[in-house]
Amino acid sequence: xxxxxxxxxxxxxxxxxxxxxxxxxxxxxxxxTVERLGNANAEQYIGPGSRTITLSGAILTMYDAGRGAGxxxxxxxxxxxxxxxxxMGQPHxxxxxxxxxxxxxxxxxxxxxxxxxxVNGAPKxxxxxxxxxxxxxxxxxxxxIGGDLGGTGLVGLFSSLTNIAQNNRLGIATPGAIxxxxxxxxxxxxxxxx
Numbered sequence: 001x002x003x004x005x006x007x008x009x010x011x012x013x014x015x016x017x018x019x020x021x022x023x024x025x026x027x028x029x030x031x032x033t034v035e036r037l038g039n040a041n042a043e044q045y046i047g048p049g050s051r052t053i054t055l056s057g058a059i060l061t062m063y064d065a066g067r068g069a070g071x072x073x074x075x076x077x078x079x080x081x082x083x084x085x086x087x088m089g090q091p092h093x094x095x096x097x098x099x100x101x102x103x104x105x106x107x108x109x110x111x112x113x114x115x116x117x118x119v120n121g122a123p124k125x126x127x128x129x130x131x132x133x134x135x136x137x138x139x140x141x142x143x144x145i146g147g148d149l150g151g152t153g154l155v156g157l158f159s160s161l162t163n164i165a166q167n168n169r170l171g172i173a174t175p176g177a178i179x180x181x182x183x184x185x186x187x188x189x190x191x192x193x194x
Contacts, residue, residue, distance in 0.1 A: 006055070008107065008132065009092025011085050013055070018078045018128065020057035027051045051134035053094075053105065059126040079112045079128055086110060091135035104135040 005013045005020065013020055028049035034042045061076050085092065086107035094102040109131040114123035 003097075005097045007093075007095045008082075008105065008130075009085050009088075009094075011082055015063075018057060018059050018082070020055040020128075020130075022054075022056045024054045024056075025052070026054075051136075052108075053102075053132040055128075055130045055132075057128055059128065060124065061122070061126060062124050076122055076126060079110065079126055082107070082110050082128075082130060094132065105132040106135055107131070108133045 003014045003016070003019075006023075007013070011017070028051070030046045030049045031043045032046050034044050036042055059076075059078060091104035091106050094105045096102060107130065109129070111129040113127040114125065115127070116124040118124060
């Protein structure tokens with residue numbers, strides 16, 4: 001691993017691409033106010049609301065990531081690659097660097113600022129803000145191929161893979177196994193999870 005922080009579909013945030021400095025997640029729940037005759041209003045839960053993630057960071061385009069001066073630089077192409085991912089117009093699986101599956105999300109905005117320029121106009125610093133919103137469709141937040149992703153980390157991932165397998169009648173990984181069964185692995189590869 002090369003310091004992967006988060007994957008949004010085909011784009012991986014890491015030191016050698018775009019390293020974010022802040023990760024802000026907002027979850028909301030919907031409540032309807034119900035007026036009652038002779039009593040105070042009551043609140044009725046009507047379901048989960050919007051979920052958003054905002055990633056903010058700075059790309060130091062000339063940073064050599066410890067590989068020795070002149071051998072490697074981060075470059076300026078990463079924000080444009082994120083825009084290309086957003087231009088696909090489809091939800092993308094989001095996976096954290098510790099293995100937590102966050103479900104499918106859409107990129108709703110990419111904001112870029114540039115400063116400290118070279119003679120040719122290339123920036124030495126690119127600041128960015130990326131906003132993601134939970135897809136909420138058939139394979140929305142917390143679900144992949146119909147399974148529940150209630151947990152986080154490796155324990156949650158194992159439980160989630162077991163739930164996915166049970167919900168989709170796939171072979172089930174067993175505790176202590178190196179990875180999921182071949183049937184489960186093939187199904188997860190088909191939907192782009194692994």
